[in-house]
Amino acid sequence: xxxxxxxxxxxxxxxxxxxxxxxxxxxxxxxxxxxxxxxxxxxxxxxxxxxxxxxxxxxxxxxxxxxxxxxxxxxxxxxxxxxxxxxxxxxxxxxxxxxxxxxxxxxxxxxxxxxxxxxxxxxxxxxxxxxxxxxxxxxxxxxxxxxxxxxxxxxxxxxxxxxxxxxxxxxxxxxxxxxxxxxxxxxxxxxxxxxxxxxxxxxxxxxxxxxxxxxxxxxxxxxxxxxxxxxxxxxxxxxxxxxxxxxxxxxxxxxxxxxxxxxxxxxxxxxxxxxxxxxxxxxxxxxxxxxxxxxxxxxxxxxxxxxxxxxxxxxxxxxxxxxxxxxxxxxxxxxxxxxxxxxx
Amino acid sequence: xxxxxxxxxxxxxxxxxxxxxxxxxxxxxxxxxxxxxxxxxxxxxxxxxxxxxxxxxxxxxxxxxxxxxxxxxxxxxxxxxxxxxxxxxxxxxxxxxxxxxxxxxxxxxxxxxxxxxxxxxxxxxxxxxxxxxxxxxxxxxxxxxxxxxxxxxxxxxxxxxxxxxxxxxxxxxxxxxxxxxxxxxxxxxxxxxxxxxxxxxxxxxxxxxxxxxxxxxxxxxxxxxxxxxxxxxxxxxxxxxxxxxxxxxxxxxxxxxxxxxxxxxxxxxxxxxxxxxxxxxxxxxxxxxxxxxxxxxx
Amino acid sequence: xxxxxxxxxxxxxxxxxxxxxxxxxxxxxxxxxxxxxxxxxxxxxxxxxxxxxxxxxxxxxxxxxxxxxxxxxxxxxxxxxxxxxxxxxxxxxxxxxxxxxxxxxxxxxxxxxxxxxxxxxxxxxxxxxxxxxxxxxxxxxxxxxxxxxxxxxxxxxxxxxxxxxxxxxxxxxxxxxxxxxxxxxxxxxxxxxxxxxxxxxxxxxxxxxxxxxxxxxxxxxxxxxxxxxxxxxxxxxxxxxxxxxxxxxxxxxxxxxxxxxxxxxxxxxxxx
Numbered sequence: 001x002x003x004x005x006x007x008x009x010x011x012x013x014x015x016x017x018x019x020x021x022x023x024x025x026x027x028x029x030x031x032x033x034x035x036x037x038x039x040x041x042x043x044x045x046x047x048x049x050x051x052x053x054x055x056x057x058x059x060x061x062x063x064x065x066x067x068x069x070x071x072x073x074x075x076x077x078x079x080x081x082x083x084x085x086x087x088x089x090x091x092x093x094x095x096x097x098x099x100x101x102x103x104x105x106x107x108x109x110x111x112x113x114x115x116x117x118x119x120x121x122x123x124x125x126x127x128x129x130x131x132x133x134x135x136x137x138x139x140x141x142x143x144x145x146x147x148x149x150x151x152x153x154x155x156x157x158x159x160x161x162x163x164x165x166x167x168x169x170x171x172x173x174x175x176x177x178x179x180x181x182x183x184x185x186x187x188x189x190x191x192x193x194x195x196x197x198x199x200x201x202x203x204x205x206x207x208x209x210x211x212x213x214x215x216x217x218x219x220x221x222x223x224x225x226x227x228x229x230x231x232x233x234x235x236x237x238x239x240x241x242x243x244x245x246x247x248x249x250x251x252x253x254x255x256x257x258x259x260x261x262x263x264x265x266x267x268x269x270x271x272x273x274x275x276x277x278x279x280x281x282x283x284x285x286x287x288x289x290x291x292x293x294x295x296x297x298x299x300x301x302x303x304x305x306x307x308x309x310x311x312x313x314x315x316x317x318x319x320x321x322x323x324x325x326x327x328x329x330x331x332x333x334x335x336x337x338x339x340x341x342x343x344x
Numbered sequence: 345x346x347x348x349x350x351x352x353x354x355x356x357x358x359x360x361x362x363x364x365x366x367x368x369x370x371x372x373x374x375x376x377x378x379x380x381x382x383x384x385x386x387x388x389x390x391x392x393x394x395x396x397x398x399x400x401x402x403x404x405x406x407x408x409x410x411x412x413x414x415x416x417x418x419x420x421x422x423x424x425x426x427x428x429x430x431x432x433x434x435x436x437x438x439x440x441x442x443x444x445x446x447x448x449x450x451x452x453x454x455x456x457x458x459x460x461x462x463x464x465x466x467x468x469x470x471x472x473x474x475x476x477x478x479x480x481x482x483x484x485x486x487x488x489x490x491x492x493x494x495x496x497x498x499x500x501x502x503x504x505x506x507x508x509x510x511x512x513x514x515x516x517x518x519x520x521x522x523x524x525x526x527x528x529x530x531x532x533x534x535x536x537x538x539x540x541x542x543x544x545x546x547x548x549x550x551x552x553x554x555x556x557x558x559x560x561x562x563x564x565x566x567x568x569x570x571x572x573x574x575x576x577x578x579x580x581x582x583x584x585x586x587x588x589x590x591x592x593x594x595x596x597x598x599x600x601x602x603x604x605x606x607x608x609x610x611x612x613x614x615x616x617x618x619x620x621x622x623x624x625x626x627x628x629x630x631x632x633x634x635x636x637x638x639x640x641x642x
Numbered sequence: 643x644x645x646x647x648x649x650x651x652x653x654x655x656x657x658x659x660x661x662x663x664x665x666x667x668x669x670x671x672x673x674x675x676x677x678x679x680x681x682x683x684x685x686x687x688x689x690x691x692x693x694x695x696x697x698x699x700x701x702x703x704x705x706x707x708x709x710x711x712x713x714x715x716x717x718x719x720x721x722x723x724x725x726x727x728x729x730x731x732x733x734x735x736x737x738x739x740x741x742x743x744x745x746x747x748x749x750x751x752x753x754x755x756x757x758x759x760x761x762x763x764x765x766x767x768x769x770x771x772x773x774x775x776x777x778x779x780x781x782x783x784x785x786x787x788x789x790x791x792x793x794x795x796x797x798x799x800x801x802x803x804x805x806x807x808x809x810x811x812x813x814x815x816x817x818x819x820x821x822x823x824x825x826x827x828x829x830x831x832x833x834x835x836x837x838x839x840x841x842x843x844x845x846x847x848x849x850x851x852x853x854x855x856x857x858x859x860x861x862x863x864x865x866x867x868x869x870x871x872x873x874x875x876x877x878x879x880x881x882x883x884x885x886x887x888x889x890x891x892x893x894x895x896x897x898x899x900x901x902x903x904x905x906x907x908x909x910x911x912x913x914x
Contacts, residue, residue: 053808072350073811086809090827099823103814151813352738354817359744362729362788369763369785370751376762436657442650452900453658456665459892461846461864464885468668471878477680479667513664521904574755577848581868595757602761603853615758626753630746 002064002154002187003029004050009059011045019045021211022058032181032188034202036195037234041208043191047157050189051080064154074103079148080157083164085140087132093119093143094128100151118146138169149184158190162197174200195235199223207231229258229338232331238263238291238306245332247298248325249275257341260331263308267324268292268315274322278305283315290315294323374619380612387606394609401613410589411614414597421504421579421593422572425511429568430561432512433519440520441527454517462514466581469510473497480506500590503583507591511578515571519564526560527553566629573622594618672882679878694883704884706858707866712891713776714851714862715844718783722791722840723833725784730795731821735807745796752789756849764853774856782850791840794906798832799825835906838899842892863888 004027011020020042027033035043048054049061052073061069068076079100088096094115101111119125122142132140141161148156158177162170178201181188192198198205199219207214207222207230215227219235226232232240240262246255252275271277278294281304292315294305305323315321332341381401383394405411440450457465473480473496481493496502530553538548576595579585585592585600592600598618602611671679673690698704732738733745763782764773772778802825810820826833851862858866867884870877896903 051808051812053811072816073808074814074816078812080809080812082805082809084803084805086803086805088806088810088824099810099815100813103810103819147809147813351736351817355732355736355738355741358728358732358736361725362792363744363748365725365781366748366751366785366788369781370754370759373759373762373766374754376765377758380762432657435653439650439654439657448900450654450658451904452897454661455896455900455903456889456893457661459842459846459896460885460889461848461867461892463848463864463868464888467867467881468664468885471671471882472664472667474878475680477683479683482683513661517661518907521907525904570753574757576757577864580848595755598757599760599849608761612761615755615761618755619758622753622755623750626750630749 003027004155004187004189005062006046007060007062009049009056009061011049011054012057018211023213025206025213025216027187027189029187030185032190032201032203034190034192034198034205035208036192036198036205037208039193040210042211043208044159047159047189047191050155051078051157052076077154078157079151079153081144081148081159081161083160085144087140087143089132092129092131093124093135096132096143097146097150100147114150118150121149122146137165141165141173154187156186156188158188160192162192177201196237199235207234226331227340229260229333232260232333236262238308241266241305243303243305244298247276247296247303254332258333258335260333261325261329263291263306265326265329266305266307268307268309269322269324271320271322274324276323277320278323280315280317280319280321283317285311287311377612377615380609381616383609385609387608397609401610402617404610405613405617410597413589414592414594417591418573418575418593421508421575422569425508426565426568426572428508428512429516429519430564432516433523433564436516436520437523437527440524454520457514458517460514462577463581465510465514466578469506469513470582473506497583498587500587503587503591507579507582510582511572511575515568519568522564523557523560526557530556562632570622570626573625668882668885672879672886674879676877676879694879697880698883698887702880703858704866704887707861707863708887710860711845711862714779714783715841717776717780718787718844719837719841721780721784722787723837726788726791727795727833730792731799731825733792734796734799735804748789748792752786752793754786756786760849760853767854773854774860776860778854779851779860779862782854783844783847787840787843790843791836794836794839795832798829798836802828831902835899835902838895838903839906842895845892
């Protein structure tokens with residue numbers, strides 16, 4: 001059973017910086033858990049604590065019900081794919097793949113067989129005897145992956161593994177990772193700052209900010225019911241609009257609260273026929289849709305609005321249009337705490 | 345077993361042999377020298393024993409004209425040679441940075457003087473300035489710069505010339521290499537931007553090169569000043585401190601006090617004074633270079 | 643325009659010529675008969691003799707100092723790189739209390755004036771009966787060469803990405819195993835460079851060699867040369883021949899490894 005449990009885990013560095021502040025999180029066996037958040041949120045620190053490369057300053061960490069809080073990395077049954085891959089430059093691909101098993105004194109026959117099958121699964125048979133310097137970026141990434149797979153660990157750890165790849169490779173590798181997880185069913189903890197990766201890969205996503213957990217939920221739940229304004233703004237692209245609650249006309253208005261509405265949930269209508277009128281500022285035609293930036297003049301200041309609209313009808317800059325908010329897709333937040341408020 | 349604790353324990357085992365040796369062979373003797381410096385210990389007069397004399401020998405040093413001359417010589421030597429080395433080193437580094445052909449050969453050629461034992465360098469330069477028909481005299485007379493050959497080593501003033509030249513010859517390469525590394529670290533696009541802004545070569549040098557080269561210059565300055573202060577081998581081989589004691593640096597005076605005059609107590613006091621000056625300089629410099637040198641472990 | 647282009651090369655040529663001339667002159671003079679040394683010196687030698695070299699190795703038995711230097715410098719280098727290397731690794735990579743202080747202390751010892759420890763060291767070595775022996779030289783040499791070694795190796799180890807060791811540990815290797823299997827192979831160039839620089843330093847040590855040896859059996863090359871005494875006058879020819887022999891090994895090292903050496907010298911020093 002490879003369940004990972006954080007119990008009251010905190011990490012404060014000697015210089016006083018608190019990277020992770022007292023959090024609890026349970027990653028279920030076989031789950032693909034993505035830790036996501038802006039830089040400095042503590043996600044990498046959490047990953048490194050699972051690996052044993054950082055020791056928590058408080059709390060308990062369990063892997064498969066075993067307390068591993070202070071165990072060194074070599075005694076935990078985990079494998080890690082580093083952002084820079086960390087392939088051993090002086091060893092061949094074969095030796096890189098087999099290193100972990102060699103350290104754990106596996107029988108040579110077992111070692112050879114596992115290396116061969118991993119190489120086959122990742123299409124690396126042709127380069128087994130090359131050194132990392134002679135490989136392409138994509139091949140190196142696969143060797144890093146292979147090194148982890150060969151170990152057959154309880155938990156896989158990924159530290160932003162796709163960030164060094166170009167866009168096309170990134171999408172391809174993302175699909176491969178999803179396939180891999182389906183096949184191996186091993187627990188995966190995956191760190192990224194890219195919310196799109198988080199949404200597409202995770203069975204559950206944990207959003208972190210400044211060392212605290214903001215929300216843990218399956219991707220669609222995060223999208224539809226963000227627990228606070230930070231999560232609302234972090235997940236989904238283009239970013240959710242946050243408007244003053246007094247913007248809505250009539251009884252629907254809730255002054256004193258923040259209104260969150262996604263660009264996809266706003267429609268452009270003729271001037272005067274919507275909830276509010278706005279001036280079109282910039283139009284970005286993306287082919288399949290238009291991304292429109294508008295300005296609503298509401299003293300004391302103007303509010304920016306982002307809308308995603310179908311390519312037809314055309315919308316011109318410097319024109320005034322009406323905007324209508326989908327009433328079933330409104331989110332309300334308290335302005336100071338950012339916490340979600342029931343939409344009543 | 346805590347991961348961090350095992351790391352720390354391993355670290356101490358790894359560090360022990362080196363630190364142990366250094367403690368034993370460097371720090372313990374230093375302590376002994378300190379002890380000796382406050383006791384009388386004249387090997388020529390063993391019947392006097394080794395009585396405690398407090399700061400007497402330090403006071404004697406401060407009243408000793410030969411001590412002050414030696415200190416003056418050392419300061420003079422350090423100031424002149426380090427300045428020359430910095431300037432020449434900079435010129436050399438600039439030239440090496442621009443010249444495209446034969447850079448490897450040049451590096452090799454200038455590294456050889458650096459690698460030579462200092463006493464050998466001293467002897468080679470002594471030979472060149474020796475007597476009336478040393479090559480330097482012959483060349484200077486032939487070129488009309490001198491009317492007749494100089495006997496360089498019988499006047500204090502002229503004796504310094506080969507000493508300083510020898511030191512410059514031997515250590516400019518090191519300074520040049522340090523500065524060259526610093527030069528190569530300067531982003532070429534900064535010069536391009538300056539040129540577009542209309543800066544002449546001199547202005548580019550003054551406003552782009554020099555400021556960005558400051559760290560390298562500081563490092564070179566530190567190393568060279570400390571070394572110049574400790575000069576011993578070179579002068580021992582070139583002039584032996586002469587004529588008389590007019591080129592004697594402070595290390596050589598200390599050496600003579602210990603092993604010629606056999607005054608271990610007094611020599612030790614001199615040693616400690618030399619140590620304090622050098623160490624003081626070193627500390628100032630370490631403070632200046634500070635974080636760069638020590639850094640984090642990751 | 644073309645003058646300013648040529649200027650660096652010109653300046654370089656001049657400086658290199660100036661740098662090389664004393665060496666050239668030494669070589670030429672070492673092959674010149676003693677009597678001619680101070681009469682009408684000429685840039686191109688008119689007569690070439692091997693007298694000085696012959697005398698060096700027959701009359702003065704110069705093999706002995708060369709052998710002594712090789713043994714002492716070689717052993718010192720070996721110990722320095724091994725002991726210093728382990729220490730440097732700990733200082734570069736492991737977190738422990740007092741790490742920073744130790745690093746500063748090691749660097750500070752490297753700045754000691756050797757004269758300040760020469761007399762007590764003499765007395766200690768004499769008490770241990772190590773005067774005029776190999777260990778009696780190697781021990782002090784070690785102590786003062788190690789700060790240099792450690793400083794260079796800390797720089798080299800720091801240049802290796804920390805993630806390599808982390809990956810090795812995650813793969814199941816202990817710290818020491820990771821050091822042996824991953825760090826050392828990758829640090830070999832740095833170790834080699836450090837070895838070369840340490841060897842050059844040890845070869846050139848003078849004060850300790852002068853103070854801790856009594857006679858030709860254990861004197862090293864710098865001391866032997868410095869103490870050449872002729873019967874009636876300074877034997878310049880032999881001194882210069884000896885100078886060349888003294889310089890030969892380190893010159894070969896420098897010429898063969900000049901790129902490495904430059905890298906090593908400037909690696910830690912300049913952060914640009």
